[in-house]
Structures are given as structure tokens and as C-alpha cells.
Amino acid sequence: MAVSVDTVYQRVLALSNKEQRGYITPQEFNLLANQAQMGIFEEYFHHLNQYLRNPGNDSSFSDSVDYIEDKLSHFQIIDLTINPDGSGNYTLPSNQTPNGLYRLTDVRITNPAYIDVTCQQTTIKEYNQRRQATFSARSLNEHPTYIRLSSGSVNTSQMIKIFSGDGQYSGAAKIDYLRQPEKVEWDYVVVNEKALYNANGSSNFDLHPSEETTLVYKILELGGVIINKPALASYAKTEVLEQSNTEKQ
Numbered sequence: 001m002a003v004s005v006d007t008v009y010q011r012v013l014a015l016s017n018k019e020q021r022g023y024i025t026p027q028e029f030n031l032l033a034n035q036a037q038m039g040i041f042e043e044y045f046h047h048l049n050q051y052l053r054n055p056g057n058d059s060s061f062s063d064s065v066d067y068i069e070d071k072l073s074h075f076q077i078i079d080l081t082i083n084p085d086g087s088g089n090y091t092l093p094s095n096q097t098p099n100g101l102y103r104l105t106d107v108r109i110t111n112p113a114y115i116d117v118t119c120q121q122t123t124i125k126e127y128n129q130r131r132q133a134t135f136s137a138r139s140l141n142e143h144p145t146y147i148r149l150s151s152g153s154v155n156t157s158q159m160i161k162i163f164s165g166d167g168q169y170s171g172a173a174k175i176d177y178l179r180q181p182e183k184v185e186w187d188y189v190v191v192n193e194k195a196l197y198n199a200n201g202s203s204n205f206d207l208h209p210s211e212e213t214t215l216v217y218k219i220l221e222l223g224g225v226i227i228n229k230p231a232l233a234s235y236a237k238t239e240v241l242e243q244s245n246t247e248k249q
Contacts, residue, residue: 001074001207001208001209002204002205002206002207002209003204003205003207003208003209003211003212003215004204004205004212005033005184005185005186005202005203005204005205006186006197006199006202007212008033008205008212008215008216008219009026009029009033009186009197011216012024012029012216012219012220012223015216015220016220016223024219024223026186026188026195028223029186029219029223030184030185030186032219032222032223033184033185033186033205033215033219034183034184035222036215036218036219036222037181037184037205037206037207037215038180038181039218040207040211040214040215040218041075041102041180041181041207044068044071044072045103047064047068048065048068048069048072051064051065051068052065070208071207071208071210071211072178074206074207074208075102075178075179075180075181076105076176076177076178076179077093077099077176077177077178077179078176079174079176080093080174080175080176080177081172081173081174082172082173082174082175083172083173084169084170084171088161088168088169088170089149089159089160089161090159090160090161090162090173091158091159092104092158092159092160092175092177093177093179095180098182099179100179100180101158101177101178101179101180102177102178102179102180103177103178104160104175104176104177105176105177105178106118106175106176106177107119107121107146107160107162107173107174107175108173108174108175109144109162109164109169109171109172109173109174110171110172111144111164116174117143117144119144119145119146119162119173120143120144120145120146121145121146121147121148122145122146122147123147124147126145127145127147127163130145131163144162144163144164144165144169145162145163146160146161146162146163147160147161147163148160149161181205181206181207182203182206183203184203184204184205184206185201185202185203186202187199187200187201187202
């Protein structure tokens with residue numbers, strides 16, 4: 001599942017050059033392409049939350065939720081095994097690598113009965129309070145917990161600690177998560193002072209094929225700001241809104 005980066009760039013050029021609205025360079029396009037892709041990806045969660053809060057008509061609600069979840073399924077990573085380091089911390093996939101973590105959806109450990117049990121996210125304060133209560137302490141074997149550890153930087157790996165009824169857990173764990181989209185790049189070679197598409201060095205958009213038109217107009221909207229063409233930005237923004245309203249019908 002992908003959207004051709006060259007197809008999108010050629011459409012962007014065709015629309016931006018129409019009526020001399022301006023030219024978007026390959027360097028500008030690559031910057032805007034990744035920004036637009038991440039914006040569309042993050043909108044999936046916003047729209048999904050809206051639909052879940054206001055389901056409305058059962059059939060249209062189900063169709064809308066299924067449509068977004070189908071797009072998100074492309075980014076799902078399941079049953080990844082992680083092991084603790086010397087401090088008992090579990091390192092999550094770095095957001096600076098392929099299949100890097102965007103959102104953690106499930107953490108599981110194997111209990112004494114050899115059954116995978118989902119861990120509930122909590123804070124260290126809540127865990128300590130729960131452990132001090134006799135009933136809650138016993139329940140930690142059946143309902144283990146984990147806490148997120150802040151790395152202090154968005155560009156480094158995140159970590160978690162896992163706790164069970166006996167204290168800090170030290171065995172292997174499994175996680176499910178949503179990865180972030182892969183980087184987009186329109187690569188080129190210069191021939192007779194003209195940039196020509198180089199497929200070997202390029203990478204396509206990591207989104208559902210249905211997002212092609214939305215990508216074109218979002219890049220044009222962002223590009224209109226970069227090249228100081230308000231008319232282009234306004235035109236593209238109107239097209240994005242019309243497409244968004246059509247999808248919600």
C-alpha cells in the first residue's frame with residue numbers, strides 16, 4: 001500500500017504552475033511531503049475519536065470507523081518481543097528507525113499459568129498505592145501494570161517498566177503498537193539543468209492509495225505559504241475542505 005511520490009509531485013507541479021502560481025522545488029517538495037503525510041496520519045486518530053464520541057447513524061458510523069481502522073491497519077505491528085536491560089527497563093522501538101513506534105497499544109506478559117496477560121498503564125505513585133492494599137497486591141498477578149519512562153528527548157528510544165504481584169517484572173514481554181509512516185523522498189538527477197525523477201533513490205508515500213488527492217492539495221496548501229503565494233494556499237485549502245466533507249458524507 002503506497003502512493004507514488006512522482007505522481008503526487010507531478011500533480012503538484014502542474015497545479016502550482018497553472019496560471020503562474022509558482023514553482024515548488026524538489027527540496028521544498030520533500031520537506032512539505034513529509035509534513036503533509038504526517039498531518040494526514042495524525043488526523044486519522046482525531047477523526048476516529050470524533051466518530052467514537054458521536055456515533056450517530058449505526059451504519060454510517062460503522063463504515064466510517066472501519067474505513068479509518070483499515071487505513072491504520074497498515075501501520076500495526078503485533079507480537080513484538082522485548083526484553084529488559086540490566087536495570088529492568090524495556091526499550092521500545094526508536095522513532096528514528098524503520099517501524100519506529102508512534103503509539104503503544106498493548107503490553108503483555110506471560111503469567112505463571114503460561115497465559116498472555118495484558119498490562120494496564122499506570123504511574124509509579126498509583127502502583128505503590130495499589131501494592132500496599134492487600135487485595136490489590138494479590139490482583140497484580142492477574143492484572144500487571146507498566147509505567148512509561150520519559151527519555152527527555154523526542155529523538156531517543158522510549159522505555160517502560162513492568163510490575164506484577166511480586167514487584168518488578170524481569171521476563172520477556174510482547175507489545176503491539178502503531179508505527180509511524182516511513183520517510184518520503186522524491187530523488188532526482190540533473191540533466192541539462194533539469195531535475196529528472198530517480199526512482200532508485202526515491203521512496204513513496206506510506207499511506208493508503210485513497211490519500212493521493214488529499215496529499216496533493218495539502219502539499220499545495222503548505223507550498224503556497226513557503227513560496228509566498230496566498231492564492232495557491234487558499235485554493236488548496238478549499239479543495240482539502242471539500243474533499244474532507246465528501247469523505248464524511
